[in-house]
Amino acid sequence: MTDLLTQLPPDPIYDRRKQIQERAAKTIGRRTLISRAYISMLMGCFIIALIPLGSVIYALINKGIAAISWTFLTALPSQPNLMQQDAIGGIGNAILGTIIIDLLAGLVAVPIGVLLGLYLAEATSRVADFLRAITEIMTGIPSILLGVFAYEYVVVPTKQFSGLAGIVALGVLMVPVIAKASEISFRGVPSTLREAGLALGARDSKIAKSITLPVAAPGVITGVLLSLARAMGETAPILLVVGASGAWNFNPLKPISALPLLTYNYSGSQYPSQRAAAWGVALALVTMILILSLTARIVSARMRREKR
Amino acid sequence: MEVVTTKTEVTTNMPTTKNEIAMQLKDVSVAFSGRTAVRDVTFDVEEKKVTSLIGPSGSGKTTLLRSLNRLHDLTKGAVVEGQILLGDTDIYNDKLPTTLLRSRIGMVFQRPNPFPTMSIYDNVVSGLRFNGIKKKALLDEAVESSLIAAALWDSVKGRLKNGGTTLSGGEQQRLCIARALAVEPEILLMDEPTSSLDPISTKAIEDLMGELKNRVTIVIVTHNMQQAARVSDNCAFLLMGDDRAGELIEFAETKKIFNNPSDPRTLDYIQGRFG
Amino acid sequence: MMQTKEPSFNGSSEVAERVSHSATSDRPYKFVLKGAAFFFGAVVLVFVWSVLQAAWPALRQNGFHLITGTSWVAGGNGPFGAFALIADTLITTLIALLIAVPIGISSALALLFLVPPKFRTIGASLVELLAAVPSVVYGLWGLWYLTPWLSHTVQPFLAGITGSQFPFSGPQQGFSLLLAGIVLSVMILPTIVAISRDVISVVPVDLIEGGLSLGATRSQVFTKVILPTSKTGIMGAIVLGAGRALGETIAVAMVIGSNIQMPKSLFSTGGTLASTIATEFGDASGNTGAALAALALILMVITASVNAFARVLTNRAKATA
Structure with missing residues (x-):
């Protein structure tokens, strides 16, 4: 071989x-x-x-x-002084302020964001492409710049730091985020469904209301909740415009207290007790943000399951 | 048996005779997460012949083919049982590293998959480079030799630096064949290599297979019975059993399978009664 | 097409009538959508205008000195030159990228191919969680945990390498460009992981198997097949991460040691464009307000260009996938 x-x-x-x-x-x-x-x-x-x-x-x-304690979460803050260095008080009004600013900003931003998203998903013109680019670029614009904007257009004319200025800044910040999430969800709606509606003679508005919106709802709601969560933690823009308040304040036209700002201010305090309390404020803030994010996940998961 | 196995190392040097065995399958079963997809397949792959695997969808042809170069290793929960011998090496149980095994058993896929970031040249030599071969002379030689073997040399020799995906679909598939050949595998697995191609490209690849036989043993999965009849020497017919696992119904010379099958189910399939 | 799904109980004329009817009566719907879209467009316009307007006096006063000059007296009347701030912004972003890019891309690969399948969702959620933490909390964390770590461990170590020479010279006090860069790297990590993961996940499995079937090892498949194929998308992820780092404000303001000076070392304190706006805006007087608005304008131009570039890259990656 x-x-x-x-x-x-x-x-x-x-x-x-x-x-x-x-x-x-x-x-x-x-x-x-x-x-x-x-x-x-x-x-x-x-x-x-x-x-x-x-x-x-x-x-x-x-x-x-x-x-964190019950008092810490519900009481008004008190200013520590050399005699009483541990007098922190609470963050009740800051929690309230954060909720007010976030909810009102959402109230303004959600309709505009969702409609903008629907527009971006449907329109094909050059103008639409331009607005789509603007929207995407705005999602990445540093939030501090919107603080400058709100300062120039709300604080300067009203001669007043206010929750409203914060609402404007956060609202503008939220719109592109909501719009992007909505656009993606609306685009995910099978075109056969919409065509079926058209073939039955339904109007665009009717199709949007009874077909597109319900099908896209989980994605839209998730986007909204996540944008609320993101806006809640924003510190830079409100630092420039909401001022500070040591009292309960339901009036958005007045200076207002907010958790992220308080975290920032406490972190640089001269009192060790206040610097330590910054962690309590941060925990409260992160907990609220996580509740929103978690709700977003649960909502989208549940609605998707129901659809099947 | 002894004789056959000791010879496999050198058989490429031998004049082609009948019954040289390149690969043996013994009771090969493949299961995914406990569900059997192919059961107890036994046949021999003859050296320098084309062996085709035919059968309707779901009969496990592709699953079986992919077990021959251990491509199921990637899939979590995939289990291959039985013995697959490459020469005298049990590819699943002996200590042959998977990468070395795969450099000895090439594969061509359903859709052409040239690496989109590589030039034609780089595509062809990619396998050699993966295997640690860097010598320019060797690479150049391999490019020419395997592109000629894949009948692509004449049309691309002037543009070897162009991207591999700039070629047409049929050319891309031939590029993938050349890429597989460049490593000089002993066996070339082809998984429905023409299913995404037009008739002319399909014919070109079928013609190619007749010539490639001199160089490499081919195992081809095909959906197309005529193709199996045209290109293959031996043919394995698989069918989905009652429990949805593929089984080997008949293995024989292609001539026999198509002219005088011994199993009535083979006849049914050949005559187009199912699948 | 309208007729294809015509219900049998309706005459086709009726359908046609309803279709044409809808064309006229649906104007309000289109109007509302367009209205919302154009309203947002207008707001963006006003936003840009407001920053431009506020910055105008500083632009007139300082001209190009704003970008090239190094004189900056907070609360003073100028002239204002933001060169040091721009340099600090770029340096901190670069440090962040140097750390976050390799770790982020590796994590994306690990999440997609190496982590056992049942832990993949959890791993991805953890990375998302990292993105959900607000920047002020990262600042606080940097302040409490990283400052001492840096001054006791990292800075002495680095100084040891160069013999306290550039770029690791100067006091080892924690607060520094280096610390800001490290904090930023943590903050942009989720962006880089998430987007790299998206673009890598669309690399066809055919290519991966093609590589393996030629005898490639797993690392060869990663470096020679998967990463080159998703190169454009990963670039997009990196640029987006850079955009985030350039504009990040509060966390940087808390750890950079807020100081306007030309950087002499990575241990120098300093201030980025964004962090300086945040720290100086409150007590801006004289011409400083306009100068800060000019910083905002510079930052806007930089981040908008970077984001537009990232968009081009990610769109191109989507188109080729």
Whole structure:
């Protein structure tokens, strides 16, 4: 057998195959090692990415809970002084202020955002493309700039820091976020459904109301809740415009207190007690934001399930 | 048996004779998360022949094919049982690294899948580079040789630096064949390689297979019975059993399967009674 | 097409009539949609105008000195030059990218291909959670946890490498451009992970299997097939992350040591465009207010361009996918 082999003319394919297989076998150890190392590196990076999250959550729970009590959540703040350095009081009015600003901003932004989203999903003109680009760019504009805007257009004319200015800033911030989420949900509605409506002679408005909106609702509602959550934590714009208040205030035309701003102010306080209390304020804020985000998830999951 | 297995290392040098075995399947079953997709398939793949796997949808042809180069390893919950021997190596149980196995068993997919970021040249040599071969002379030689073998050299030799996805669908599929050939695999698996191509490109690839036989053993899954009849030497007919698992009904020379099948179900299929 | 689904109990003429009827009576609907869209467009216009208007006096007073100059006396009458602020903004963003890009892309790959399937949703949710934490909380965290870590561990270590020479010279007090960059990297990480994950997930499985079937190892499939194929989209993710870092305000203001000076080292304190607006706006007097508005204008131009560029990239990635 072997004799026969040596007598045959060399086969170029066979030679090359042998060469390739030898080379592959020779490098396999190194290649496997590199691959394992690379994969460990990827996993390592993923774990590193989760460390700050763990640290932030730990800090919020550890330091936040220490600061929180029933009084802290419901009372008005009191200003610590050299004699009474621990007189923190509470954050009741800041919680109220945050809710007022966020809800009113949402009240303004939701209809505009949803309609804008519907427009962007349906319209195909060049104007629509331009507005779509504007909307997307606005989702990434730094929020502090909207603080400058609200300052110029609300605080300066009214000569007054106010919740209203914060509402304007956050409202403008929320619209593109809601619009984007809505546009995506509206686009997800199967065109066959809408065409079926058209074929039955339904008007566009009727189709929007009875077909597009209900089908797209989970996505739209999720988008709205997430934009509320995002706006709630915004500090930069309201820092410039809402002023400060130590009292219960339901009037958005007056200066108002808000949790993110209070966190910021306390964090730089000269009193250690107030700096520690910043964690309590932050925990309250994050809890409210998480409730919104979680509701968003539950709502969308449940509505999707019902549809099936 | 002994004789066959010791010879596989060198069989490429041998004049083609009957009954050289490139790969043996023994009671091969594939299951996904406990659900059996293919059961107890046994047949031999003859060296430098084209073996076709035919059968209606759901008969497990592709599933079986993908078990031959361990592509199911990627799928969580996939279990392959039985023995698949490449030469005398049990590809699932012996300590042959999967990457080395796959460089010995090439594959061509349903849709052409050239790497979109690579030039024609880079596509062809990608397998060699993956396997640690960097010598320019060797790469150049492989490009020419495998593009010629894939009947693509003449039309692309002047634009090897162009993107692989600039080619037409049929050319892309031939590029993928060349890419697989460049590694000089012993076996080439083809998973319905013409299903996304027009008739002319399909014919070009079928013609190609007749010539490729001299170089590499081919196992092809095809949906198209005429194709199996035209290109293959041996043919395995699979059918979905009562529990929705694919089973091998008949394995024989293609001539026999199409002219004188021994199982009535094969005849039914050939005559177009199902699938 | 209108007739294809015509109900059998209706004459076709009636359908036609209803269709034509709807064309006229649906104007209010279109009007409302257009109204909302144009209203938002107008608001954006007014927004841009308001910043421009507020910045105008500073633009007239300082001209190009605003961008190239280095003199800035807060509360003073000028002249104002924001070069140091622009430099700090770019430096902190660069640090953030250097940290967040490799970690973010690796995490996206890990989430898609390496983490066991049952943990994938949880992993993705955790990353989303990272995005839900407001920036003031990151600032607070940086202040309490990273400042001491930096001044006790990181800064001495880095200074040791260069012998306290550039870029690791100066006092090791925690507050610094370096710290701001680190905090920013944490904040842009979710953006980079989420978008990279989206663009990588559309890489056809055919290509991955194609690579494997040629004998590629897993890392070769990652580096030679998956990453090159999703290059454009990942670039989009990086640019979006950069846009976020450039405009991030509060967290930076809390850890950068708010100071307007030319950066001499990564340990220098400083101020970005955004953080300076936040910290100085409250007691802006004289011409400073307009100068801060000019910062806002510069920031607006930078972030809008960066976001527009990111949009081009992500759209192109979608088109080729």
